Amino acid sequence: MKAGHGKVVRVHYRLTGDDGTLLDSSEGQEPLTYLHGYDGLLPGLERGLEGMEAGQRARVDLLAADAYGPHDPEAVIRAARDQFPEDLVLTPGLEVSARSDEGTMTFRVVEVSEGGAVLDGNHPLAGQNLHFDVNVVEVREATAEEIAHGHVHGVHDHEH
Ligand code: ZN
DSSP, X not given: OOOOTTEEXXXXXXXXXXXXXXXXXOTTSOOEEEETTTTOSOHHHHHHHTTOXXXXXXXXXXXXXXXXXXXXXXXXXXXXXXXXXXTOOOOTTOEEEEEETTEEEEEEEEEEETTEEEEEOSOTTTTOOEEEEEEEEEEEEOOHHHHHHTSOOSSSOOOO
16 A cells, blocks of 8 residues: 555654754654644655555655755844743753743753853754655555544544
8 A cells, every 4th residue: 555645654764964963763662653645744754755655665855945944043042041930940952932922932942151041943953954764664544533633543642
């Protein structure tokens, strides 16, 4: 069976950057499971998996623009120490959320100084070209309920 619209696909992947750095991997975990054609994956990665069958491997290369977009320098901001809760220990990599009129935004702490911190609101993979090595484990028909919900069932319990 080929991966395509309305199929549930289980796939192991390794994600590397341009310099070969490992960014993410399903190794040692359950394979990534998604419902094809329902916005469960990066569109470019889904296109790369289209038509693949269990046992097949492929390399899918995505430009940053087709992945998480360019890194937006305007989303990098400096925040004073008194803008954070007093008991919060600021460390690089920590995720903090900030509420504004436009909703809640998540920032990553990238730099900490006496006076405060530099925060980056970009997706951690923004600005990076992504290289996926994929290995399709299984392709099956989705159930009518999965199609109705637009996501896969039976992997993790979830609320409806
Ligand atoms: Zn559901």
